[in-house]
Amino acid sequence: MPKTGENALATLLCGADLRPSESPREISLYFHIPFCAKKCPYCHFFVLPDKEALKTELLGALALEWKRNLPYLVGKQIVSIYFGGGTPTRLSPDAFATILEWIAQGPAPIDKECEITLEANPDDISAPLMQTFAALGINRVSLGVQSLDDSHLSLLGRRHSATRAIDAVHTVAQSGISNISIDLMYDLPEQTLDSWKRTLLAVEHLPITHLSLYNLTFEPHTAFFRKKQQLTPLLPTPELSLQLLNEAVQFLTQTAWTRYEISAFAKQGARSKHNCGYWTARPFLGYGPSAFSYWDKKRFRNVAHLKSYAQALQDNRSPVDFTEQLPFPDNLKELLAVELRLLDGVNLHTFQARHGILPPDLLATLQELHTKGWLSLDKDRASLTKQGLLFYDSLAETII
Numbered sequence: 219m220p221k222t223g224e225n226a227l228a229t230l231l232c233g234a235d236l237r238p239s240e241s242p243r244e245i246s247l248y249f250h251i252p253f254c255a256k257k258c259p260y261c262h263f264f265v266l267p268d269k270e271a272l273k274t275e276l277l278g279a280l281a282l283e284w285k286r287n288l289p290y291l292v293g294k295q296i297v298s299i300y301f302g303g304g305t306p307t308r309l310s311p312d313a314f315a316t317i318l319e320w321i322a323q324g325p326a327p328i329d330k331e332c333e334i335t336l337e338a339n340p341d342d343i344s345a346p347l348m349q350t351f352a353a354l355g356i357n358r359v360s361l362g363v364q365s366l367d368d369s370h371l372s373l374l375g376r377r378h379s380a381t382r383a384i385d386a387v388h389t390v391a392q393s394g395i396s397n398i399s400i401d402l403m404y405d406l407p408e409q410t411l412d413s414w415k416r417t418l419l420a421v422e423h424l425p426i427t428h429l430s431l432y433n434l435t436f437e438p439h440t441a442f443f444r445k446k447q448q449l450t451p452l453l454p455t456p457e458l459s460l461q462l463l464n465e466a467v468q469f470l471t472q473t474a475w476t477r478y479e480i481s482a483f484a485k486q487g488a489r490s491k492h493n494c495g496y497w498t499a500r501p502f503l504g505y506g507p508s509a510f511s512y513w514d515k516k517r518f519r520n521v522a523h524l525k526s527y528a529q530a531l532q533d534n535r536s537p538v539d540f541t542e543q544l545p546f547p548d549n550l551k552e553l554l555a556v557e558l559r560l561l562d563g564v565n566l567h568t569f570q571a572r573h574g575i576l577p578p579d580l581l582a583t584l585q586e587l588h589t590k591g592w593l594s595l596d597k598d599r600a601s602l603t604k605q606g607l608l609f610y611d612s613l614a615e616t617i618i
């Protein structure tokens with residue numbers, strides 16, 4: 219085993235004076251806005267039809283949840299706010315003005331660099347709408363582009379064409395919101411390396427700052443899951459799948475992009491502050507049906523049902539229907555596995571100061587992964603090697 223690894227772990231074993239730090243001041247907020255024009259066949263998120271009565275019901279319940287959670291916010295500072303869904307832009311700008319006003323009037327100051335992201339679909343973008351959102355303080359837009367190949371967009375049940383998606387990106391940029399992220403999917407039925415290359419070339423010309431890359435998965439309770447047998451023969455082979463991923467990584471990193479997380483790429487200064495919070499255990503509160511939170515070392519989720527969510531809040535009950543608090547050291551193992559998704563790796567001293575001392579069996583696992591060539595250990599830092607990036611799921615399983 220190289221010396222660096224030995225030294226790093228030996229130093230950590232002497233770190234017994236470290237104590238977990240106090241609960242952090244910086245927090246994030248997430249709002250789940252579940253409305254969509256229609257359900258995409260691969261989507262497993264909690265989604266509702268775009269109906270005015272449901273929107274009114276959601277806003278009323280969000281107001282109650284906001285009030286209920288105010289005590290959590292005392293002494294905190296908000297560094298990122300994320301409106302996800304669903305398709306948040308199905309809610310009117312007035313509704314966002316209301317929510318942003320609650321936040322501004324709340325006990326937690328909003329950091330002056332606060333990242334405020336709005337998820338949107340290309341077919342909903344217009345210049346007046348985006349200008350209104352920019353004026354409200356939205357400073358980042360995440361667009362569900364998914365592909366720039368019309369045949370794939372149609373197969374994915376998306377309502378936009380490639381041209382519409384490209385126009386939407388330009389419209390957002392022209393409205394004064396320069397921090398723009400897009401989602402792209404690969405491993406699609408009948409996808410070829412050539413069509414993927416064409417998508418990547420088109421991406422290069424877009425005024426975007428961030429890109430999240432996903433492979434298609436067949437999640438239970440989706441239309442694609444029910445058609446899995448029919449679709450599976452059309453999927454790229456494992457070899458082609460690896461080629462698609464490698465092509466994207468090589469193409470992007472040779473241009474202006476940095477791969478900073480397993481599936482996220484950013485241009486200079488545009489790493490997602492909100493998502494980095496998820497990977498580094500920043501506390502966040504999730505509002506709305508099905509929204510997750512991570513707070514006080516607990517993960518919890520609101521019930522994924524609008525009526526039950528709203529009724530609980532009207533009855534002055536918690537809308538949470540799932541809570542998980544892993545015991546030590548399982549919590550620490552999970553946090554470490556998640557933070558290792560970041561290509562900068564994990565400073566193990568800082569990690570221990572925040573979360574607690576790494577137990578001997580975890581140190582032995584890190585040593586084993588280092589010997590296997592999946593983990594680099596340099597001074598205090600553990601990070602994925604190229605091999606580790608490819609086998610992240612197995613690596614995370616070994617750690618957890």
Ligand code: SF4
Pocket residue numbers: 253254256257258261262263265303304305339362
């Ligand atoms: S638009 Fe997004 S959230 Fe809505 S159904 Fe499609 S994938 Fe799901």
